[in-house]
Amino acid sequence: MAETLFTGISQLVTPAPGPQRGPAMRELTVVPDAALLVRDGLVSWVGPRRDAPAAAHLHDFGSVAVVPGLTDPHTHAVWAGDRLADFEARVEGVPYETILARGGGIRSTMRATAAADEAELVQLALPRLRALAVSGATTIEVKSGYGLDFGAEIRMLRAVRALQPIISVTLVATLLIHVPPQTGRTDYVQSVCGELIPQVAREGLAEAVDVFCEREAFGVDETRAILAAARQHGLAVKLHADQFHAVGGTELACEVGALSVDHLEASGEAQVAALASSSTIATVLPGVTLHLGLPAAPARKLVDAGACVAVGTDLNPGSSPLFSAGLALALAVRLCGLTPAEALTAATANAAAALGLNDRGALVPGQRADFLALHSADWRDLAYALGANPVRDVWVGGQHFKEHSR
Ligand code: NIG
Ligand code: FE
Numbered sequence: 001m002a003e004t005l006f007t008g009i010s011q012l013v014t015p016a017p018g019p020q021r022g023p024a025m026r027e028l029t030v031v032p033d034a035a036l037l038v039r040d041g042l043v044s045w046v047g048p049r050r051d052a053p054a055a056a057h058l059h060d061f062g063s064v065a066v067v068p069g070l071t072d073p074h075t076h077a078v079w080a081g082d083r084l085a086d087f088e089a090r091v092e093g094v095p096y097e098t099i100l101a102r103g104g105g106i107r108s109t110m111r112a113t114a115a116a117d118e119a120e121l122v123q124l125a126l127p128r129l130r131a132l133a134v135s136g137a138t139t140i141e142v143k144s145g146y147g148l149d150f151g152a153e154i155r156m157l158r159a160v161r162a163l164q165p166i167i168s169v170t171l172v173a174t175l176l177i178h179v180p181p182q183t184g185r186t187d188y189v190q191s192v193c194g195e196l197i198p199q200v201a202r203e204g205l206a207e208a209v210d211v212f213c214e215r216e217a218f219g220v221d222e223t224r225a226i227l228a229a230a231r232q233h234g235l236a237v238k239l240h241a242d243q244f245h246a247v248g249g250t251e252l253a254c255e256v257g258a259l260s261v262d263h264l265e266a267s268g269e270a271q272v273a274a275l276a277s278s279s280t281i282a283t284v285l286p287g288v289t290l291h292l293g294l295p296a297a298p299a300r301k302l303v304d305a306g307a308c309v310a311v312g313t314d315l316n317p318g319s320s321p322l323f324s325a326g327l328a329l330a331l332a333v334r335l336c337g338l339t340p341a342e343a344l345t346a347a348t349a350n351a352a353a354a355l356g357l358n359d360r361g362a363l364v365p366g367q368r369a370d371f372l373a374l375h376s377a378d379w380r381d382l383a384y385a386l387g388a389n390p391v392r393d394v395w396v397g398g399q400h401f402k403e404h405s406r
Contacts, residue, residue, distance in 0.1 A: 002038075002039070002040055002041070002398065003037070003038070003039045003040075003044075003055045003056045003057065004037075004038050004055060004056070004057040004058070004059055004398065005035055005036070005037050005038075005052055005053070005054075005055035005057070005058050005059070006035060006036040006037075006038065006059050006060075006061065006066070007035045007049055007052070007058065007059070007060050007061070008060040008061035008062045008063055008064070009031075009033070009034040009035060009036065009049075009061055009063075009064070009065070009066045009373075010032070010033065010063045010064055010065055010377035010378075011030055011031065011032055011034065011065045011066070011377070011378065011379050012030070012031040012034035012036060012046060012065075012066045012067075012363060013028055013029070013030050013031075013065060013066070013067050013344070013379040014028065014029050014046075014067070014068055014348075014362045014363040014364065015027070015028055015029075015068075015344065015345040015348060015349045015361070015362055016029075016349065016362060016364075017349060017358065017361065017362035017364055017367055018349060018353065018358050018362075019279075019281060019308045019349065019350055019353035019358075020308065020345050020349055020350060021306055021307060021308040022276075022303060022304070022305070022306035022307070022308075023303075024345075025303055025308075025309065025338075025341070025342040025345040025346065025350070026339060026341045026342055026345075027341075028341050028344065028345070030379075031046065031047060031048060032048075033048060033049050033050075034046065034047065034048060034049060034066070035047065035048070035049045035051075035052035036066065036363065036369075036371070037052065037053060037055055038369040038398035039398075040398075041368065041369055041397035041398045041399075042365075042366060042367065042368060042369055042398070043363055043364060043365050043366065043367050043368075043369050044365055045365060046363055046364060046365065061373045061393075063377055064373050064374050064375065064376065064377055064392065065373075065374045065376055065377055065378060065379040065381070065382075066363070066371055066372065066373050066374070067344060067348070067363075067371065067372050067374065067379050067382060068348040068349070068360070068361050068362055068363050068367075068370060068371055068372070069136065069137070069138025069139065069348070069360070069361075069370030069371055069372055069394065069395070069396065070135075070136040070137045070138065070139075070325045070326065070329065070347045070348060070351065070372070071137065071138070071139040071140075071141075071325075071347070071348065071351035071352040071354075071355065071357070071360065071361060072132055072137040072139070072140045072141065072312050072313050072315070072325040072328070072351065073141050073260065073262075073283055073310055073312045073351040073352075073354040073355050074141055074143075074260075074262050074283055074285060074312035074313070074314050074354075075128075075132070075140060075141055075142050075143065075312070075313055075314065075315040075316070076142070076143050076145060076146070076176070076314070076315060076316035076317075077125050077128045077129055077132070077140070077142045077315050077316075078113075078121050078124070078125045078142055078143075078144070078146070078156050078159050078160060079109050079112070079113050079124070079125075079146050079316065079317055080109075080112040080113045080115065080116040080120065080121065080124055080146075081108065081109055081111070081112025081113065081317070082112075082317060083105070083108070083109065083317040083318045086099050086104060086105055086108070086318060090292070096244075096292055096318070096319065097215075097216050097244055100179070100216050101216060103182070105318055106146070106178060106179050106318060107179065109146050109317055109318065110146045110147065110148045110152075110178075110179075111148060112146075113146035113147065113148075113152060113156065114146075114147065114148035114149065114152040116155075117155070118155050118158050118159050118162060121155065121156060121159035122159050122162050122163055122166075125142070125159060125160075125163060126163065126166065126167070126403075128315060128323060129142075129163060129167055129169070129171070130167065130403065131323040131324065132169075132313065132315065132323060132324070132325055133167065133169045133394060133401055134389065134391070134394065134401075135323070135324035135325045135326045135327065135389060135391060136324075136325050136326045136372050136382075136391040136394060137169060137325035138169050138170065138360070138370035138371075138372075138394060138395075138396045138401075139169060139170040139171075139172065139351075139352060139355070139357065139360060139370070140169055140170070140171055140172070140325075141171075141172045141173075141174055141312075141355055142160045142163075142171055142172070142173055142174070143173075143174045143175075143176035143210060144156035144157050144160075144173070144174070144175050144176050144206070145175075145176030145177070145178035145210075145212075146178070150191070150195065150196045150199075153175065153196060153200075154196075154199065154200070154203075154205065157173050157175065157200065157205040157206055158205065160173040160205075161173065161205065165404060166403060166404055167403050167404075168396045168397075168399065168401055168402050168403070168404075169394075169396055169401065170396075172207055172355050172357075173205060173206045173207060174206050174207065174208045174209070174210050174238070175196070175197070175200050175205070175206040175208070175209045175210070175230075175235070176209075176210045176211070176212070176240075177192055177209065177210070177211045177212070177218065177226050178212050178217065179212065179216070179217050180217065180218060180222075185222075189218075189222050189225055189226065192226055192229070193225055193226060193228075193229035194229075197209060197226070197229045197230055197233050197235070198233055200233075200235070201233035201234060201235055206235065207235065207236060207355070207356070208230070208235055208236035208237060208238055208259060208355075208356075209226065209227065209229075209230035209235050209236075209237055209238075210237075210238045210239060210240060210262075211223045211226050211227065211239055211240065212240040212243075213239050213240065213241045213247060213248070213249030213252070214240070214241070214243055214244060214245065214247065214249070215244065215245050215247060216244075217240075219247070220247060220248040220249065220252055223239065223249060223252060224252060224256075227239075227252075227256055227258070231256075236258075236259050236356055237253075237256060237258045237259065238253070238258050238259045238260045238261065238262065238354075239252070239253045239258055239260075239261045239262065240262055240263055241253060241261050241262070241263060241264070242261075242263055242264045242265065242266045242267040242271055243263040243264075243265055243266065243288070243294070244265070244266055244294075245266055246266050246267055246268060246270075246271055249261065250264065250267060250271040250274055250275065251270070251271070251274050253280050254274045254275060254277075254278035254280050257278075257279065257280065258280050259280070259281065259353075259354055259355065259356050260280060260281040260282070260283045260310065260354040261275070261280055261281075261282060261283070262283040262284075262285060262312065262314075262354075263283075263284075263285055263288065263297065263314075264282055264283075264284060264297040264298065264302075265288065265289065265294045265295050265296065265297050266295070267297065267298055272298055272301050272302055272305050272307070273305065275302060275305075275307040276302070276305035276306045276307045277306075278307075279308070281308045281309070281310050281350060281353055281354040282297075282299075282302050282307050282308065282309050282310070283309075283310040283311065283312055283351075283354050284296075284297040284299045284302075284309060284310070284311050284312075284332060284336050284346075285297070285311070285312055285313070285314035285320060285328070286311065286328060286331035286332050286334075286335040286336055287313050287314050287315070287319075287320030287321075287322030287327075287328060287331065288314055288319045288320045289331075289335045289336075290320075290322070290331060290335065291319060291320050291321065291322070292319050292320075296335045296336045296337075297336055298336075299311075299332060299336035299337055299338050299342075299346075300336065300337030300338065303338065303342055308350055308353070309338070309342070309346050309350060310346050310347070310350040310351040310353070310354040311328050311329055311332040311336075311338075311343060311346040311347050311351065312325075312328060312351060312354075313325055313327075313328045324389070325347065326382060326385075326389065326390060326391055327386070328347065329343045329344065329346070329347040329382060329383060330343070330382070330383050330384065330385065330386055332346060332347075333383050340380050340382075340383035340384070343383050344379070344382065344383065348361040348362065349361035349362050368397055369395065369397055369398035370395065370396050370397065371395050372391050372392075372393065372394055372395070373391075373392050373393040373395070374390050374391060374392055375390055375391075375392045376390060
C-alpha cells in the first residue's frame with residue numbers, strides 16, 4: 001500500500017465533488033495549515049496538520065497553497081501545419097468565418113494534418129500536452145476533427161491513444177465532426193453515422209462525439225442525426241455551439257442531455273435559460289474571446305441563472321493558441337465575469353463533469369489524488385497571475401507529473 005502524507009500546505013482549497021451549479025460554484029472549502037493523505041493514488045484524508053494521521057512517507061511543500069488538478073475539457077491539441085498567415089490576415093481585418101468559407105482556416109489545418117502520419121502527430125502534440133500539464137491540467141480532453149477523410153480522423157484518435165502511455169496526465173479522446181466537405185454533405189453525414197462512428201466505438205478510440213453546429217459547419221438536423229448515431233453506439237455527446245451564431249445547437253444539446261455545450265459566445269437569454277434548467281454543462285473558452293476578439297460567453301449570466309459552468313482552453317491553431325489551463329481560468333475571471341472561486345470550480349469539478357468524470361476535481365476522500373502545489377501561499381494567485389506560471393508542482397494520482405521515454 002503506497003501512502004504519503006503531504007504537509008507544508010498553507011491553504012488546501014477545494015470545491016465540493018461533482019458538478020456544482022449557480023451559487024454552489026462559489027462555495028469552496030479552505031483549510032489553513034493543512035495536510036493531505038494519499039493512499040494508492042486516491043485522497044484518503046484531508047484536514048488540519050495537527051490532526052493528521054501518521055503515514056509511511058512524508059512530503060513537505062514548505063508553505064504553499066494546494067488546489068485540485070485542473071481538467072482541460074476542450075482541446076484540439078493534435079494538429080499539423082500552422083495558421084500564422086490566417087492570424088496575420090485576421091489582424092488586418094479578414095473575419096475567421098470568411099477565411100473558412102474561402103477554403104482556408106480549419107480546412108488548411110485539415111490538409112496539413114491529413115498529410116502527417118501518426119508518429120508525426122504524436123511528436124507535434126506532445127509538447128502542447130506537456131505545456132497544458134505544467135500549467136496545471138491533470139486531465140486533458142483531445143478532439144479529432146482535422147481529418148480530411150475518415151482515415152485521418154482515425155489516425156488523430158490513434159495518436160491520442162499513443163500519447164497516453166508517454167505522459168502521466170489522463171487523456172480523454174473525443175471524435176469531432178468538424179466541417180462538412182464542400183460537396184456531398186448528405187452522403188458525408190450518412191457515412192459518419194453508418195461507418196465512422198461505429199468504427200470509433202468498436203475500436204474504443206473515443207469516449208464522446210462532438211459536432212461543430214454552426215452556419216459554416218453542420219446544421220441542427222445534421223447534428224441531431226450524428227448525435228443519435230453516437231448514442232446508439234454507446235458514446236457520450238457534446239457540441240460546439242453558439243460560437244458565431246445561435247442556430248439552435250445549445251437547445252439541441254440540452255434536449256438530448258449532452259455532457260456539455262461549448263463556446264456560447266453568441267448565446268442570448270433563451271440559451272442561458274435552456275442551460276439553467278438542464279444538466280448539460282456550459283463550457284466557456286475565453287482564449288477564443290482573446291484571440292478572435294469575439295464577445296465573451298455570458299458566464300456571469302449563466303452562473304446567476306443557476307447553470308453549471310466549466311472552463312477550457314480550446315487549444316487549437318486557429319481560434320485559441322492558448323497553451324495554459326491556468327491562464328484559461330484566469331481569463332474566465334477577466335473576460336467572462338466569474339469570481340476566482342467560481343473559476344476554480346469551473347476548471348476543476350465542473351470541467352471534469354463536462355467529460356463525465358466525477359472521480360476527480362475535488363480534494364476529498366475517495367477522489368483521485370490529482371493536485372497542484374502553487375508558488376504562492378494564497379490560492380487566489382492561480383486566478384490572478386498572468387504570464388508567469390503560478391503552478392509549482394503537478395501531482396497526478398499521487399505521483400509527481402512525469403513523461404516516459406518513447
Ligand atoms: O473550437 N470552431 C470550431 N473549431 C475550433 C477552431 C478550430 C480551428 O480554427 O482550427 C474551435 O474554435
Ligand atoms: Fe473547439
